[in-house]
Amino acid sequence: MKILQISNRVPWPLNEGGTLGIYNYTRSFSELGHQVTLYCLDGLKHNTPVAEATKELQKYAKVYIHPINTDVVVGDAFKGLLKNESYNVSRFYNAIFEEEIISLLNQEKFDVIQLEGTFLGPYIETIRSHFDGLISLRMHNVEYEIWERLAANEKNPLKRLYLSRLATQLKKYEKQLLAKVDVVVPVTEVDAAKFKALKSDLKIFVSPAGINLDEWQFAPTNNFTNWYHIGSMEWHANKEAAEWFITEIHPNLAAAFPAYKFHLAGKGLDKFNFENINQLNATAFVPSAYSFVAPLDVCVVPLKSGSGIRVKILEAMAAGKLVISTTIGAQGIPYVKGEHLLIADTAEEFTAAYTQLNNGSIDATKIVNNARKLIEDAYSTDAITSQLVNYYSKNV
Numbered sequence: 001m002k003i004l005q006i007s008n009r010v011p012w013p014l015n016e017g018g019t020l021g022i023y024n025y026t027r028s029f030s031e032l033g034h035q036v037t038l039y040c041l042d043g044l045k046h047n048t049p050v051a052e053a054t055k056e057l058q059k060y061a062k063v064y065i066h067p068i069n070t071d072v073v074v075g076d077a078f079k080g081l082l083k084n085e086s087y088n089v090s091r092f093y094n095a096i097f098e099e100e101i102i103s104l105l106n107q108e109k110f111d112v113i114q115l116e117g118t119f120l121g122p123y124i125e126t127i128r129s130h131f132d133g134l135i136s137l138r139m140h141n142v143e144y145e146i147w148e149r150l151a152a153n154e155k156n157p158l159k160r161l162y163l164s165r166l167a168t169q170l171k172k173y174e175k176q177l178l179a180k181v182d183v184v185v186p187v188t189e190v191d192a193a194k195f196k197a198l199k200s201d202l203k204i205f206v207s208p209a210g211i212n213l214d215e216w217q218f219a220p221t222n223n224f225t226n227w228y229h230i231g232s233m234e235w236h237a238n239k240e241a242a243e244w245f246i247t248e249i250h251p252n253l254a255a256a257f258p259a260y261k262f263h264l265a266g267k268g269l270d271k272f273n274f275e276n277i278n279q280l281n282a283t284a285f286v287p288s289a290y291s292f293v294a295p296l297d298v299c300v301v302p303l304k305s306g307s308g309i310r311v312k313i314l315e316a317m318a319a320g321k322l323v324i325s326t327t328i329g330a331q332g333i334p335y336v337k338g339e340h341l342l343i344a345d346t347a348e349e350f351t352a353a354y355t356q357l358n359n360g361s362i363d364a365t366k367i368v369n370n371a372r373k374l375i376e377d378a379y380s381t382d383a384i385t386s387q388l389v390n391y392y393s394k395n396v
Contacts, residue, residue, distance in 0.1 A: 001027055001393060002109065006101070006123070007040045007116040008092050010055035010065055015289050016232045016267060017311030021140060021209045022116050023057075028210070028385035037062040039104065041097060043070040045234070046267070054194035066097045093122040105130040112136060118143045118170075120259075121177045128180070134396045137181040138347070141306070142194050144171035149305035149328070150236055171198075176207040182396070183395065187309045187389065188332030191207045207324055207388045208332075209311045211318045211380030219294045220320030220368050221385075224357040225259045227298040227324075230289060230312055233268035237305040241329075242266070245302040246277065248347045253354055254279040260354065263301075265292055289315065297356075298322045300350070301329035309333060313341070314379050317371035322364050324353050334378065340371045 011023035014384050029036045039169040042048050050065055050336040057063045070091045099122060113138045127135065144167050151163035176182055183203045186192045191347060192204045229245065231238040242264060253260045265283040276284035287293040289312075293299070299316035303324065309332035316323050323330075324340035325329065330341060340363070344350040356362045 001111045001389065001396075002035045002037075003392075004037045004039065004104075004108075004110040004113045004115065005029075005049060005061070005116065006120055007038065008043075008118075008119040009046065010040045010042045010048045010050070010053050010057075012037075012048065012056055013287060015265075015286050015292075016210070016228070017315075018140060018232070018235075019290075020311050020315075024210050024212060024381045025114070025385055025388075027060045027139075027212075028381050029389070031344070031382070032385060032389060033261055034389065036060060037064070037104070037108070037110070038193075039101065041066055041070075041092060041094065044066060045069075045071055050136060058068065058362045062099070065214060066094065066100060068094045068097065069094070077283075079105065084167070087105055089119055089121055089170070089173055092119040096322050098123055098126055102126060102130055107118070112392045115181070118174055118177065121173065121180075124177070134183065134392060135181045136183050136185055136392070137177070138185040139191060139195065140209075142174075142186075143189050144168075144174055145194065145290045146305055148239055151303050154226050155352070160371040174302075175199065183391075190332050194210075202395065203386065207384055208379055209309055209314060210384040211311075211375055211379045212381050213224040213376065215290055216315055216318035216375075217290075218318070218320045218372055220365070221295070221297045222275045222365065223297045224322065224364060225257075226263060226292065226296045227253075227300050228263040228265070228296045229300050229302070230265045230286070230292060233266045237303055238266060240305055241302045242269075244304060245300065246274070248333065249302065249350045250277070250280060252347060252351050256351065257354060257358065263292075263296055290319065293319050293321060296321065298324060301325035302344075302350070303329035306331070314375060317341070317368075318375045318379075320368050320372060322357075322368055324350065328371070341367065 007022050009020040014020050026038055028269055042065050054063050112134045116138050117140050128133045141381050147167035151160050151167055153165055154160040156313050184195055185207050189206055189209050192206050198201055233239045251261050262280045264288050269284045271282040271284050274280050299321045306328055310329055313323050326345050335341050342353050345352050
């Protein structure tokens with residue numbers, strides 16, 4: 001099968017969930033014997049090491065990378081409000097990129113085109129006019145839901161109003177988008193139900209984010225003092241989560257437990273903002289997420305606005321790290337609270353979790369082992385990709 005994957009980001013380096021989610025499918029498609037072409041937009045603000053990314057990705061696919069400036073322009077954002085159009089989406093439109101897609105489709109024949117998320121929407125009508133095969137829209141999140149939650153958590157009334165308007169525009173856009181593709185591929189059943197609510201006759205195939213178990217080897221530490229959070233600070237929900245944890249939770253833990261330390265990493269993080277915070281280590285860039293995670297003990301996911309599925313939780317489970325997450329952070333994962341991970345939705349609950357780990361009232365070893373088995377049974381990349389390919393082959 002010939003597969004064209006189109007992405008609004010370059011899936012490299014592998015230091016955040018979004019890039020991993022794309023990369024793992026590219027690699028698995030190839031390793032299952034399919035011909036893959038990967039065509040990516042590359043936001044200039046990401047400072048992607050393009051030569052390095054190309055070298056790595058060419059192991060599995062023909063690779064095309066097109067630079068684009070996706071920075072927010074105030075005037076354009078205001079125009080989007082006046083026209084009631086989603087500025088979130090329009091930032092990812094580039095006429096040259098569109099022409100290159102047309103050229104590619106005129107030169108080569110593909111069986112399936114897999115679009116990686118909402119922000120490829122501006123190109124679908126063009127693709128449809130030059131391609132008569134299966135168009136799949138892989139939805140990493142319910143994007144409008146993220147913005148609804150960001151708005152709900154915003155204290156500034158003017159900013160809350162603006163974020164609410166963006167969420168409304170994005171919901172309208174996503175509803176229209178669903179009707180333009182042949183199948184939608186969300187990462188969770190929860191997200192599938194939300195898309196079905198927007199379009200009842202939608203064709204859906206749920207395909208979770210997969211984990212490469214050869215890379216994410218089981219490395220429990222049998223300790224609980226080194227807590228960590230890893231994720232791109234360029235994503236609003238991660239930034240909000242990190243700020244909440246550092247402001248409301250970390251000071252209590254640091255004051256009460258001298259052995260406790262918090263390790264924070266993510267693209268776009270300004271580590272100089274954290275230099276004077278006791279018991280906190282901040283790292284802006286990690287070349288390998290696993291190398292960062294392996295020596296640490298507890299993964300915290302204090303999300304208040306997310307959607308989709310958190311790959312960082314699946315990776316932590318695979319690596320033998322105890323996970324403490326908010327309910328929103330853990331959504332989409334078929335966990336049992338206290339058996340696969342711990343849930344904490346308030347600062348007090350995060351502190352209570354450390355206290356219980358400290359006094360031995362939580363069997364962390366049992367939870368970690370249960371979590372690894374869940375990953376092995378339900379989230380192996382090759383098994384998940386095989387199921388998706390089988391669906392495609394029956395519907396092309």
